[in-house]
Amino acid sequence: MEVKKFDVFVIGSGIAGQTVATNCAKAGLKVAVADKREFGGTCANRGCDPKKVLLAATEVLESAALMDGKGVNGKLEINWKKLQKFKNNFTEAEPKSTEEKLKDLGITLYHQSPQFLDKNTLEVEGKKVQAKKIVIATGYEPRVLPIKGHKLLRNSDDFLDLKELPKKLVFIGAGYIGMEFAHMAARAGSKVTIIDSGKRALKPFDADLVAELINYSKKMGIEFVFGAQVEKVEKLRKKYKIYFNTKGKNQSLKAGLVFNTAGRVPAVSKLDLEKGEVEHNEYGIVVNSFLQNTTNENVYACGDVSDNELPLTPLSGREGYVVSQNIIHGNTKKLNTPVVPSVVFTLPHLASVGYSEKEAKNRYKNVIVREGNAKKWFNAKRKNYPVYNYKIILNKRTQEIVGAHILSPDAAETINIFAMAINKKMTAGDIKGTIFTYPSWINDVKSMV
Numbered sequence: 467m468e469v470k471k472f473d474v475f476v477i478g479s480g481i482a483g484q485t486v487a488t489n490c491a492k493a494g495l496k497v498a499v500a501d502k503r504e505f506g507g508t509c510a511n512r513g514c515d516p517k518k519v520l521l522a523a524t525e526v527l528e529s530a531a532l533m534d535g536k537g538v539n540g541k542l543e544i545n546w547k548k549l550q551k552f553k554n555n556f557t558e559a560e561p562k563s564t565e566e567k568l569k570d571l572g573i574t575l576y577h578q579s580p581q582f583l584d585k586n587t588l589e590v591e592g593k594k595v596q597a598k599k600i601v602i603a604t605g606y607e608p609r610v611l612p613i614k615g616h617k618l619l620r621n622s623d624d625f626l627d628l629k630e631l632p633k634k635l636v637f638i639g640a641g642y643i644g645m646e647f648a649h650m651a652a653r654a655g656s657k658v659t660i661i662d663s664g665k666r667a668l669k670p671f672d673a674d675l676v677a678e679l680i681n682y683s684k685k686m687g688i689e690f691v692f693g694a695q696v697e698k699v700e701k702l703r704k705k706y707k708i709y710f711n712t713k714g715k716n717q718s719l720k721a722g723l724v725f726n727t728a729g730r731v732p733a734v735s736k737l738d739l740e741k742g743e744v745e746h747n748e749y750g751i752v753v754n755s756f757l758q759n760t761t762n763e764n765v766y767a768c769g770d771v772s773d774n775e776l777p778l779t780p781l782s783g784r785e786g787y788v789v790s791q792n793i794i795h796g797n798t799k800k801l802n803t804p805v806v807p808s809v810v811f812t813l814p815h816l817a818s819v820g821y822s823e824k825e826a827k828n829r830y831k832n833v834i835v836r837e838g839n840a841k842k843w844f845n846a847k848r849k850n851y852p853v854y855n856y857k858i859i860l861n862k863r864t865q866e867i868v869g870a871h872i873l874s875p876d877a878a879e880t881i882n883i884f885a886m887a888i889n890k891k892m893t894a895g896d897i898k899g900t901i902f903t904y905p906s907w908i909n910d911v912k913s914m915v
């Protein structure tokens with residue numbers, strides 16, 4: 467079999483893989499990219515971007531509903547079919563434009579999962595390829611739930627492409643995806659239940675703010691079952707039946723569709739990593755600070771599938787950049803990540819950056835926790851918004867801001883001010899001394915600190 471040779475072979479065409487491939491090709495290296503699905507990756511095709519397009523409609527709906535009788539007459543409703551059509555304008559263009567962008571740089575494209583044959587050799591589309599450097603950027607994929615009937619479950623890809631919203635939906639998992647989609651579906655008119663095996667939703671986020679969000683979600687009609695062991699799912703004539711157990715009590719629910727939103731795992735099962743001598747664990751490909759694999763020095767990994775950092779888009783792009791620099795110039799660039807803000811796009815948003823209250827109390831001798839309910843502040847009142855909470859954490863000795871947690875309809879934006887403040891070691895005084903636009907949500911950060 468003829469062997470095709472490349473300088474760099476990238477597996478995965480998401481933000482991480484694209485960043486490596488384009489930088490290496492621009493530096494004159496001979497590059498190939500393989501993807502087993504449509505090119506462009508999760509964020510653009512079936513993640514952040516299509517989700518935010520759908521969310522735009524529910525944002526308008528919620529604002530209008532809250533102002534009903536206060537200068538706005540009547541409630542709006544979602545036309546799901548038209549909204550899907552609008553979203554498809556974004557997603558349908560993505561694979562072709564990604565392929566064209568890569569091909570224009572002289573990059574060879576493969577449309578299948580490669581498999582390692584040895585440390586430098588892969589097999590793809592029936593051909594042998596060899597590369598000096600192989601980059602694994604395959605992202606995450608939904609975790610298969612080990613329950614009877616798991617093949618009947620839908621996942622986030624299916625939700626984002628739903629032609630029609632069923633009247634009743636169940637989500638298994640109250641994490642980022644379950645909560646975001648539950649809010650969207652409930653606002654678009656579905657009856658939603660979320661079942662989670664844990665004691666509470668959104669475990670990485672501040673428990674007090676999560677409790678506020680859950681209260682509001684319940685008022686919207688979303689039902690929650692925590693501490694539940696899901697046992698099986700079965701298909702009835704038109705519906706699905708899900709069986710679960712809470713505190714030894716057997717229960718069941720019927721719904722039009724049941725979604726598995728119980729977490730995502732590294733997408734590595736098709737790569738035959740053992741043959742490539744690539745060390746990996748439950749978090750992904752094991753890498754050093756140069757993002758080079760610890761057992762196969764020809765391999766780098768970046769994005770969600772590397773075993774460090776949160777699986778978020780901005781980090782995937784940054785990791786892709788670090789890998790490209792280390793391939794082009796030799797290992798010169800370590801991954802130094804500043805504090806990373808994160809947001810759950812429910813309405814209101816729940817956003818967080820830096821230390822939690824508990825982490826800060828463990829880390830510093832004395833901390834100041836400034837927390838409050840801001841629903842009487844002007845921004846919430848002018849929009850008739852019923853939920854607005856914050857918790858800001860300062861190191862008492864230095865007055866530096868070390869953590870920020872916000873629940874508000876603008877938290878996805880406001881949190882970025884705190885990300886900058888923490889990275890630049892700013893104090894409460896620095897924030898108070900800054901002039902922000904008024905009236906704006908960001909101006910509220912002065913009162914928070």
Ligand SMILES: Cc1cc2nc3c(=O)[nH]c(=O)nc-3n(C[C@H](O)[C@H](O)[C@H](O)COP(=O)(O)OP(=O)(O)OC[C@H]3O[C@@H](n4cnc5c(N)ncnc54)[C@H](O)[C@@H]3O)c2cc1C
Nearest residue numbers: 478480481482502507508509513579604605769770778779
């Ligand atoms: C529903 C949803 C919503 C999200 N919302 C947000 C958000 O709002 N903000 C945010 O920051 N993050 C969000 N994320 C996470 C974000 O999408 C990921 O962090 C980001 O896409 C990771 O980029 P990546 O390049 O590492 O991997 P990916 O974008 O997942 O790309 C990996 C690529 O590798 C391909 N691949 C996998 N296995 C193989 C194989 N064996 N062979 C060949 N190709 C393979 C895949 O098909 C894919 O195209 C969301 C994720 C989901 C699922």
Ligand SMILES: NC(=O)c1ccc[n+]([C@@H]2O[C@H](COP(=O)([O-])OP(=O)(O)OC[C@H]3O[C@@H](n4cnc5c(N)ncnc54)[C@H](O)[C@@H]3O)[C@@H](O)[C@H]2O)c1
Nearest residue numbers: 639640641642643644662663664727728729730777809810
């Ligand atoms: N807005 C964003 O930035 C955004 C949005 C979506 C996804 N993401 C990324 O994708 C990752 C995955 O998101 P996710 O929502 O799939 O996972 P997650 O880890 O956030 O949540 C999974 C939830 O499922 C529950 N669970 C696990 N096993 C269960 C079981 N057997 N039965 C019932 N419940 C079970 C867990 O207790 C948890 O609450 C996130 O960590 C995040 O990094 C980010």
